[in-house]
Amino acid sequence: MKTTDGTVRLTTAQAIIRWLTNQYIEIDGREQRLCGGGFGIFGHGNVTCLGEALNRVHDELPLYRGQNETSMGFAAAGYAKAWLRQRFMFCTASAGPGTANLLTAAGLAHANRLPMLMLCGDTFITRLPDPVLQQMENYNDPTFGVNDAFKPVSRYWDRISHPAQVIQSLPAAIATMLDPADCGPAFLGLPQDVQGWTYDYPEAFFARKVHRIRRQSPDQAEIADAVAALKAAERPMIIAGGGVQYSRAVQELTGFAEAHQIPVVETIAGRANMLATHPLNIGPIGVTGSESANAVAERADVILAVGTRLQDFTTGSWTAFDKEAKIVAINAARHDAGKHMSLPVVGDAKLSLTALSDALDYTTPEDWQGFAREERAKWDDYVAENVRPGNRPNSYAQAIGVVNELCDPRDRVVAAAGGLPAEVAANWRTLETGTVDVEFGFSCMGYEIAGAWGARIAQMQQAPEQDTITFCGDGSYMMLNSDLYSSVLSRKKLIVLLLDNGGFAVINKLQNNTGNESFNNLLSDCPTIPEPFGVDFVAHAASMGAMAEKVANPAELGAAFQRAKASDKSYVIVMDVDAYDGWTTEGHAWWEVGTPHVSEDAKVRQAHEDWEATRERQRRGV
Numbered sequence: 001m002k003t004t005d006g007t008v009r010l011t012t013a014q015a016i017i018r019w020l021t022n023q024y025i026e027i028d029g030r031e032q033r034l035c036g037g038g039f040g041i042f043g044h045g046n047v048t049c050l051g052e053a054l055n056r057v058h059d060e061l062p063l064y065r066g067q068n069e070t071s072m073g074f075a076a077a078g079y080a081k082a083w084l085r086q087r088f089m090f091c092t093a094s095a096g097p098g099t100a101n102l103l104t105a106a107g108l109a110h111a112n113r114l115p116m117l118m119l120c121g122d123t124f125i126t127r128l129p130d131p132v133l134q135q136m137e138n139y140n141d142p143t144f145g146v147n148d149a150f151k152p153v154s155r156y157w158d159r160i161s162h163p164a165q166v167i168q169s170l171p172a173a174i175a176t177m178l179d180p181a182d183c184g185p186a187f188l189g190l191p192q193d194v195q196g197w198t199y200d201y202p203e204a205f206f207a208r209k210v211h212r213i214r215r216q217s218p219d220q221a222e223i224a225d226a227v228a229a230l231k232a233a234e235r236p237m238i239i240a241g242g243g244v245q246y247s248r249a250v251q252e253l254t255g256f257a258e259a260h261q262i263p264v265v266e267t268i269a270g271r272a273n274m275l276a277t278h279p280l281n282i283g284p285i286g287v288t289g290s291e292s293a294n295a296v297a298e299r300a301d302v303i304l305a306v307g308t309r310l311q312d313f314t315t316g317s318w319t320a321f322d323k324e325a326k327i328v329a330i331n332a333a334r335h336d337a338g339k340h341m342s343l344p345v346v347g348d349a350k351l352s353l354t355a356l357s358d359a360l361d362y363t364t365p366e367d368w369q370g371f372a373r374e375e376r377a378k379w380d381d382y383v384a385e386n387v388r389p390g391n392r393p394n395s396y397a398q399a400i401g402v403v404n405e406l407c408d409p410r411d412r413v414v415a416a417a418g419g420l421p422a423e424v425a426a427n428w429r430t431l432e433t434g435t436v437d438v439e440f441g442f443s444c445m446g447y448e449i450a451g452a453w454g455a456r457i458a459q460m461q462q463a464p465e466q467d468t469i470t471f472c473g474d475g476s477y478m479m480l481n482s483d484l485y486s487s488v489l490s491r492k493k494l495i496v497l498l499l500d501n502g503g504f505a506v507i508n509k510l511q512n513n514t515g516n517e518s519f520n521n522l523l524s525d526c527p528t529i530p531e532p533f534g535v536d537f538v539a540h541a542a543s544m545g546a547m548a549e550k551v552a553n554p555a556e557l558g559a560a561f562q563r564a565k566a567s568d569k570s571y572v573i574v575m576d577v578d579a580y581d582g583w584t585t586e587g588h589a590w591w592e593v594g595t596p597h598v599s600e601d602a603k604v605r606q607a608h609e610d611w612e613a614t615r616e617r618q619r620r621g622v
Contacts, residue, residue: 013052084246091105100146120189162197243270245434270307290426448476449472452469495564500534501579
C-alpha cells in the first residue's frame with residue numbers, strides 16, 4: 001500500500017520478496033534477475049506470510065515445490081554451480097524440523113563457497129504464545145533456538161526482529177553471496193509474527209539494482225614474489241581448482257600454461273578446467289587422482305595453486321608434494337591463499353594470471369615438459385583399459401566410459417560422495433570445459449539427483465538442448481531420491497545412471513583396506529539383516545513418473561543411454577556393478593584416516609603400521 005510520503009507499507013515478507021524481484025546481475029553484457037527463484041516446502045512457520053508474498057510474484061520468482069528440505073538446498077547448490085556463482089536460488093522452510101533439515105545443505109554450500117539464501121521460519125519474537133509447536137526451548141537463553149545452529153554453516157546470519165531490519169540485512173546478505181572472497185550461504189531467520197508485521201519502507205529501497213561481481217586486483221608486490229619463485233623453478237606445475245571456473249578464467253589459465261609451458265593438474269572441483277586432449281593437462285591430482293598428476297606433483301619444486309582450497313583429497317593429506325616445494329597460491333580468499341606457508345597472491349584468478357603472465361619471462365625446461373607428457377600418455381593408456389567393457393565384472397569405470405563415449409560434449413555430468421566421485425574424477429575425459437560437477441567439497445550423499453535437478457533448472461535457462469547426466473550409487477539413491485519425482489513434475493529431464501553394488505561399497509573397501517572385516521556396509525554383511533534383498537529400482541523410479549530400465553552389462557547400457565538421450569522425460573538406467581572387483585586401483589595418493597593404534601586383530605595392526613609408514617612424506621605447515 002502506497003503512502004503519500006514516498007514510502008510503501010508492506011509486511012516484512014512482502015518487502016523481502018519485492019526487493020529480491022528487483023535485484024539483477026550483469027552477465028556477459030546481459031542483465032538477468034539475480035535470484036532465479038526458489039525451492040520451498042510450506043509449514044505453519046512460512047506459509048501464511050512468506051507464502052502470501054511469494055504467490056504474488058510466482059512468474060518473476062518461480063517457486064519449485066520441494067519434497068525434502070535437505071534436497072532443496074542441494075538443488076540450490078547445483079543451480080549456483082551451474083551459473084558459476086553468478087545467480088542463486090533461495091530456500092524457504094518452516095520453523096523447527098523443516099528448517100533443521102537445511103543444515104546439511106548449508107554445510108555443503110559453505111564448504112563449496114556457494115551462494116544460497118535461506119528464508120526460514122522462526123519462533124515468535126514476542127514470545128507471547130511460547131512454547132509453540134516445534135519450538136526448541138533453551139531454559140537458560142530464550143533467544144537460542146534451532147536457527148542458531150546455522151551460524152557455523154552460514155557466511156551471513158541474521159534474525160529479523162523488526163521489519164525495518166531488512167533494509168540493512170538484505171543488501172548485506174547479497175553482498176556476502178556475491179563476494180568471491182566470502183561467498184557462501186546466507187541465512188535469515190523470520191519469526192512468524194514479524195513476517196506479517198508492516199512497515200513504511202522507502203520506495204527507493206525497491207528500485208531496480210544491477211549487481212556486478214567484484215574482481216580484486218592482485219597486489220603488485222605479491223605478483224613480484226610469485227614471479228621470482230616461478231623464475232627460479234626447474235619443475236613447476238599448476239593446480240587448477242574450481243575457483244578458475246568461478247572467475248571465468250579458463251582461457252587465462254590455458255593461455256598462461258601455454259605461454260610458459262607449465263603442466264596443469266586439476267582438483268576434483270576443478271575438473272573440466274581444460275579439455276582431456278590438451279597436451280598440458282596432466283590429469284586429476286590427489287587421493288582420487290591419476291598416476292600422471294601425482295608423479296608430477298611429487299617432483300615439482302614450485303606449485304602454482306589457482307582457485308583451490310587445497311583440501312586433503314587434493315594434497316594427499318599433504319604427502320603429494322616434496323616437503324621443500326614452494327607453493328604460490330592465487331585465491332580471492334585470503335584464508336585459502338595463505339595455507340601451508342604459501343606465497344599468497346590474494347586476488348581474482350583472471351586478473352592475477354594475466355598480471356603474472358605479463359611479468360613472467362620464463363619457459364619450463366624441455367625435459368620437464370617431456371616427463372609430464374609421458375606420464376599423461378601412460379595414464380591415458382591405463383584409463384582406456386580401465387573403462388573397457390568386458391575387462392572385468394561390471395564396474396563404475398565401464399559405465400563412465402560408455403557414457404563418456406556417447407554423450408554430447410556439452411552435457412553436464414554430476415556425481416557426489418561414495419565411490420563415484422573418485423571414479424568420475426579419475427576416468428572421465430573432459431569433452432568441453434565447465435561440464436563436470438563432482439560434489440566432493442562436503443562429500444554429501446544424496447546430492448546426485450537433487451543437485452542435478454538444480455543444475456538442470458539452470459541448464460534450461462542456458463542451453464536447454466543439452467542433457468544433465470548424474471551418476472548415482474544405490475546407497476545415495478536410497479538416501480535421497482525424491483527429486484527424481486521433482487524433475488518429472490517440473491519437466492526438468494535428468495538422465496540417472498543408477499549403479500547398484502549392494503550397499504555402501506566404497507566404505508566397505510576402506511574398511512577392508514584398513515584390515516577390518518566387512519561389517520554393516522554391504523547389505524550382505526549386516527548382522528541385523530537376516531535375508532538381504534535388492535530394491536527394484538526400475539519399479540521405484542517408474543512409480544515416480546520416470547522412464548526406467550535395467551541393463552545387464554555396459555553394451556546394454558550404451559543402447560539404453562541412447563534411448564534416454566532421445567526421451568523427453570527423466571530416465572533412470574540401472575546396472576549392477578561389482579562391489580569388490582570394480583575399482584580404479586591406480587593413481588591414488590596417501591590419505592590420512594584414523595586407524596586403531598591397538599587391536600586384537602593382527603590384520604588391523606598390520607594395516608595401521610602400513611598406513612603410518614607413509615606419514616614421513618607429510619608436509620608440516622599451517
